[in-house]
Amino acid sequence: MVEPKPGAGGEVAAKHIMGTPADGYNLLVTGSSITIRAASNEKNADGLRDLQPIAQITTTPYVIVAKAGKFKTFKNLIDQAKPSGSKIDFASAGVGTGMHYLGELINISAGTHMVHVPYSTGSRQLQAVMAGDVDIAIISLVTAWPYISAGTMEALAVSSAERSAVATGVPTLHELGLRDVPAIGAWIAVFGPKNMDPAVTKSLADEITAIAKSPATQETVKGWAAELPDTSTAALTDVVRSETEFWKKLIKERNLPVAD
Numbered sequence: 001m002v003e004p005k006p007g008a009g010g011e012v013a014a015k016h017i018m019g020t021p022a023d024g025y026n027l028l029v030t031g032s033s034i035t036i037r038a039a040s041n042e043k044n045a046d047g048l049r050d051l052q053p054i055a056q057i058t059t060t061p062y063v064i065v066a067k068a069g070k071f072k073t074f075k076n077l078i079d080q081a082k083p084s085g086s087k088i089d090f091a092s093a094g095v096g097t098g099m100h101y102l103g104e105l106i107n108i109s110a111g112t113h114m115v116h117v118p119y120s121t122g123s124r125q126l127q128a129v130m131a132g133d134v135d136i137a138i139i140s141l142v143t144a145w146p147y148i149s150a151g152t153m154e155a156l157a158v159s160s161a162e163r164s165a166v167a168t169g170v171p172t173l174h175e176l177g178l179r180d181v182p183a184i185g186a187w188i189a190v191f192g193p194k195n196m197d198p199a200v201t202k203s204l205a206d207e208i209t210a211i212a213k214s215p216a217t218q219e220t221v222k223g224w225a226a227e228l229p230d231t232s233t234a235a236l237t238d239v240v241r242s243e244t245e246f247w248k249k250l251i252k253e254r255n256l257p258v259a260d
Helices: 008-018 033-040 074-081 096-109 122-131 143-149 200-212 214-221 233-253
Strands: 027-032 051-067 088-091 116-118 136-140 151-157 183-192
Touching: 008 027, 008 033, 008 051, 008 183, 027 033, 033 096, 033 233, 051 074, 051 096, 051 122, 051 143, 051 200, 051 233, 074 151, 074 183, 088 096, 088 122, 096 116, 096 136, 096 233, 122 136, 122 143, 122 151, 136 214, 183 200, 183 233, 200 214, 200 233
Parallel strands: 088 116, 088 136
Antiparallel strands: 027 183, 051 136, 051 151, 051 183
16 A cells, blocks of 8 residues: 655655554655755654665666757757856756755866756656756656657766666766766665564565566566666665765765755
């Protein structure tokens, strides 16, 4: 049974699960924003302190997209965004998201002056790009892939360390010379309440791993333009720990704005 608990970038759902019995029947499916929110405010749910990591389900890079034919290459975008007072803006899914931070990091690394325009959803980001309200969107490849594959949007770069297994023709930011911009992206994972029985955690993780290995699942995930990560509990624990520490350091060093 799926019970949507939207609000505050996943915080409402996380706090709800924190208050449920740790019996393995109450689970949280959430995204990588949990590490950013934990890093930006100690009162927010922490994936290790307050929850039990179980398994990562999918991962996908962020992609920089524009309306087809607008820039054609990432270099053209950067060249137009470098002059002081340039009118290039970028859409993200909100202040303090990974997409927002990636745009700010590109500004710092490339010396550009792109202006951030937050939207509440990925679909609104894409609508704004298609309508010409913003120049580019920084968004998950999964969300943008239907537009890219249909040819209505051009993908200028991806944020991963290596090219996407699906969008093989799209270069990475590292390839394009922005080697000091960290490889970040979006992922979805399953958590449970803190203090779950380790045997229950292992059983759930083993079932998720078995499902991930099935050809049907692999084909479905590939169709989404996503990828299947290491689904072990240990791998997710490492991801949550390293990303939370990374975001804490980055927010402090670069004085990045955080969500309310």
